[in-house]
Amino acid sequence: MGEAATAMDEWTERQKDVLDAVLDLLVTGGDAVTTAAIARKANCSKETLYKWFGDRDGLLAATVRWQASRVRAGNFDAQHLDASQLRESLEAFAVNWLSVISSRTSIALNRVGISHAGSGKSGLGRMVLANGRFAIGERLKPLLEAGRANGLLAFDDTETAFRTFFGLVGRDVQIRLLLGDRLETTEAEIARDAARATQQFFALYGAPQTQKPLQGRI
Amino acid sequence: MGEAATAMDEWTERQKDVLDAVLDLLVTGGDAVTTAAIARKANCSKETLYKWFGDRDGLLAATVRWQASRVRAGNFDAQHLDASQLRESLEAFAVNWLSVISSRTSIALNRVGISHAGSGKSGLGRMVLANGRFAIGERLKPLLEAGRANGLLAFDDTETAFRTFFGLVGRDVQIRLLLGDRLETTEAEIARDAARATQQFFALYGAPQTQKPLQGRI
DNA sequence: AAATTTGTGTACCGTACGGTACGGTTCGGA
DNA sequence: TCCGAACCGTACCGTACGGTACACAAATTT
Structure with a gap:
């Protein structure tokens, strides 16, 4: 992730x-x-557009990267965390993720990426994916593994655990919004859903009372 | 849902x-x-196309309905079910749903619906939603409620329980496929994911040993 | 068998849009 | 003050595509 700031200074004001x-x-x-x-x-002028960004697709790609470059939320410093810290962090992740996928910006960019993926050229789709689904995964996995290291969570495969969390949080929200469903996503609703998802995640992956993680969980 | 067969005989061969x-x-x-x-x-001829379906959007809408009309899987007759029957039915639902969203047909139709939703006209998007997300919901909810009536499941809100199941099954599969991610979805993989999702659902919503559903669950 | 209907194949039209060219303007440097 | 670079605004070009018109064939009706 060394190129985290490239999109920030790749272009002039x-x-x-x-x-x-x-x-x-x-x-x-x-x-x-x-x-x-x-x-x-x-x-x-259109001429300037083409001079700066090559063609229309280059302009759209630059837009995706530009938006992604300023979404990066601060990473969570997750050493020596206890159960309530972990829960709060997970809930904050869930709130953040639900807010992002409910935002008009995310919906629009995902639609563009999906349309492009349907037209053969998969560049934009992969880019949206990298800055959405995979970015949140890379940011969340360290937290999950810290939770496991501290005996708070029990799982074998971090990826599987993350995808379960992803499903519990997102559910049908993204596909419904992408398809144009009017879905009220108030702040209170998001907070409630994040809390429910986190609680369910702990029910599935929370370690038993003993400090040592239980083997054999999914 | 009385118009279940309309699309079947709405058109000539x-x-x-x-x-x-x-x-x-x-x-x-x-x-x-x-x-x-x-x-x-x-x-x-193009003229015939326009005579039969009005315009391009009408043709696409007819295509969505036509595809939906032949996807309808047989409903599950869920009276007097025991735990293993319920588990099998849920797992079958999960397998079916994962197979559907992984199919090239579903991916293509969802992309069309999403593109249209992004262009203002939301008709196709709502149609895809009605025949996808909401159709599976209406088919699954009776099973969940039968499970609750028989003391096998415990939940207050059927919709919430269904959406959790939806999230546990689908996770990030649909958005990744829509955005062009190469995601191997073999039959074995689908079967394994369906079993995992079902097991997790029971962990969250399975009723305790006593036959009476426990109150206070989410 | 003539007439009407239905449909095919092709040609055509209008428009939208990606991309380019160019004259005019601003601005920094010599 | 002059020059050149950068850039704006507009006009323009080529193509793709939705939609329509039309000539001709097949089938169905009368």
Whole structure:
């Protein structure tokens, strides 16, 4: 993850403004995201767009990376954690993740990536995946493993444990939103769902009272 | 759900052939699904396409309904079920659902629905949702409630219980496939995941030994 | 058998959009 | 003050594609 900051300084301020304009257009699903509309919204010429970003797909890819570069939430320092710290961290992760996938920005970018994946060119899809599903995985796994090291969680495969957490948190929210379902995702609702998912996760992967993790769990 | 069979006899055999051609083109993501390509593949004229289905969106909507009409798996007759029957039924549901969302057909149709949802017109998205997420929900809920009535499951809200099962089964599979991730979904893998999800669901919602459902569970 | 219907195949039209060219303007450096 | 680079705004080009028109064949009706 050495290139964490590349997208931050890869472009000038003016260029970031352009990328923000693209995001604005993507999120406001009303009108199509044509190069002409982007240029109009960003008060720049189409020629400049192509000079800076190559072609339309390059511009969209840059937009995905730009958005991803400023979503990175602070990593959790997870040494010497006790049960309540772990629970709070997991719940915070769940809240963050639910907030992200419920945001209009995430919905729009995922739609773009999915559309591109359906058109053969899989670059954007992989990029969205890397900055969404896989980024959250890499950030969460250390916490899970710290929990296991401290005898709070019991699992064999970190990936499986993470995917279970992912499923318990996300459930059907993302696919429903992507398909246009009006799903109220208030802050209170998200907090409640995050708490429920965390509780369920502990019910499945919480270590028994003894400090040593139990073998043979899934 | 009285209109279960409408899409089956709404079209003539010839028209169903056309819809199958559309499905073929959608699944074979190589070339774009233009009306010209559809007409060529179906050996019919574009004029006939428009006469039968109105416009391109109508054709896509008909295709979604046509595919949905023949996916309906047999409902489970769930009276007097014991624990192993319930487990088997849930596992069968999970296998079926994982097979569906892993199929190229489902991926293609969901991509179309999502693209349309991103373009304002939400008709196709809602249709895919109704025949996917919500159809499986309506089919599974009776089984869950039968399990509760027989003292095998304990939950207050059927919808919440179902969504948990949905999350445990689907996890990150659908979004990864939609975004173009190569994810091996062999039959064996699906069977293993279905068994794991079912086991986890029982761990969360299985009633304690006493026949009476325990109150206060989530 | 003539007429009507139904459908195929091809040609055509209008528009939207990605990409390019170019004149005009601003701005920093010599 | 002059020059060149960067950039804006607009006009333009080519193509792809949704939708329509039309000529012709097959089938069905009368």
